[in-house]
Amino acid sequence: MTAQPKPLDEGEYNFAYLDEQTKRMIRRAILKGIAVPGYQVPFASREMPMPYGWGTGGVQVTAAILGADDCLKVIDQGSDDTTNAVAIRGFFEKTARVETTFETSKASIIQTRHRIPEKDLREDQVIVFQVPIPEPLRFLEPRETETRKMHALEEYGLMHVKLYEDIAKNGHIATTYAYPVLVNGRYVMDPSPTPKFDNPKIDRMAALQLYGAGREKRIYAIPPYTDVKSLDFEDYPFEVQKFDKPCGLCGAENVYLDEVILDDKGGRMFVCSDSDYCEERREAGHLGPMAADPNAMTLAGGASADHTEEPAR
């Protein structure tokens, strides 16, 4: 995973954009994060050529660990074809000239926003999360000085009170994504805004998980096979979202689905959020109930809508 800078033409940026000193600084933060699972390590985040909020933390982490032999997959909302995933993948194709892929099993590094692939990850893979607000206690206590103290003292009562209040008010915990977890029995951590459906996947995951928050200047990590527990109560155990229907295209069950509005008459279908998983299943011959629908097939083809046409005059 060490970067081997390729000889570059004059005037070009360094391999994977960042200079080697910066990458070394980021790698040190990553190593510290791995040593203290779930602890948010401050790092001197750099300005990147994409805006804060677009994944600058994830991009910096990926740039720091990317080597010339790596194969990179970038997803946003589970899909390789969403605009931001396309842009970030293009960034690394341009600045690092590494191989990229849509196939989860082929990738050595997967950078993601808001999802974890459905397929189990392996020991030789690294998943890099883009994190907007790394502090799980932030919406309970806005001050960094206070939240750092709370982590140091393992003072997580406030979080449990919040979850309890949810149950008292709604009868269930009303957090659906960025659902807080306890890592290795010590640090409460924000798994980034992945739906809580994905929380079980980060528990004892075989792959290394790295989390980068660029604007907030924090990196944290979960080493392979670390215990990660979603916070809950004995009488109100953690549970994930369930969908009544299978994927309309590939018929997959027990996967996370996106709701797609098909027309203006209330027509809708549910499809796999993980587009690579869905495609692979369809290639293997699995068909969902909507697979014959022409509208649905447009979607299956991943046809990109052209939003930029000149308005009709």
Added chain:
Amino acid sequence: MYVAVKGGEKAIRNAHQLLANRRRGDTSVPALTLDQIAEQLAISVARVMGEGSLYDEQLAALAIKQARGDLIEAAFLIRAYRTTLPRFGYSQPIDTGKMLVERRISATYKDLPGGQLLGPTFDYSHRLLDFALAAEAEGEIEAPVRREPADEAMPRVTDLLDEEGLMEADPVSSEGSPVGDLTREPLSFPADRDLRLQNLARGDEGFLLSLAYSSQRGYGRTHPFTGEIRYGAVEVEFFAEELGFAVSLGTIKVTECQMVNQFQGTAKSSPKFTRGYGLVFGQVERKAMAMSMVDRALRWEELGEEQVAPVQDTEFVMSHSDNIQATGFVEHLKLPHYVDFQAELELVRRMRDEWFAAREAEEKSSRTQKEAAE
């Protein structure tokens, strides 16, 4: 109607192409040159250099052109460029006392050594649209009146008043004590004044303006007077280890503002005037003033004042002053969020089902009670 959700490579490519087209506008109108921007939109250029933290007029002009005049976007382009530049070291502190002054005013002293020098300012102009400027060809511009080269030094106002002990002295920095740099170390709290000033110097003009304004309207009063504003060119020197002395790298234009504030004293320190400090690239006077007021307000702890207002809240001010961070996070809401929204949809549907079920049950029970009563 089919609503597509997944965009793609082609959409991005076409969008960029359209943007390039829109940026250029009507091609029968001549394109702007960087010199035109640097010369005629100098204050925009200065703002972009300041908030982008890189002093280079041509690059800032390019950024403004590329960003279609969006100054925050332009500052962002400059920041993203700046981050890739190698860093050789830190310059010597600039000496604003030796500034080649183009403007220097004090609102606290009618006259002072070096005199008042109004310089180029909007301050006393009537804000009437000058339709002559809109005309095809501008008239000849009269050459500015130049003062006689003055031998008289123009010491900084705050250096003049020290003798009486009325004015808080410049803080003494110990030789070799490190100056913080928040582009190299992540911000942590409590933050000292060096980091606070760096943060404010890079901060958004509008944000600082509003904070400063709030302090004038009773949210953390600081009784400010403009001790001095000076604008002009200063030399930047770099200490070259190999040579053993400092060499000049060139000059930059800066505006410095020293705000003077009445201070009633505490058990520890006598009543006197305290100061807030502002320094920006170019003639961005509004920001220099706002910066000095916010700097003063943030010193409440050191001066033993009470913290009562947002402008005094270091963590609040420093965490939200950077417009590149702010605009990024606000605008990232444009990115797809349908995975999280799906999770919320499921939750809201469930809560609605429960709500309607509960209401129905309630109506039913009240109906039965009513029937029972009848």
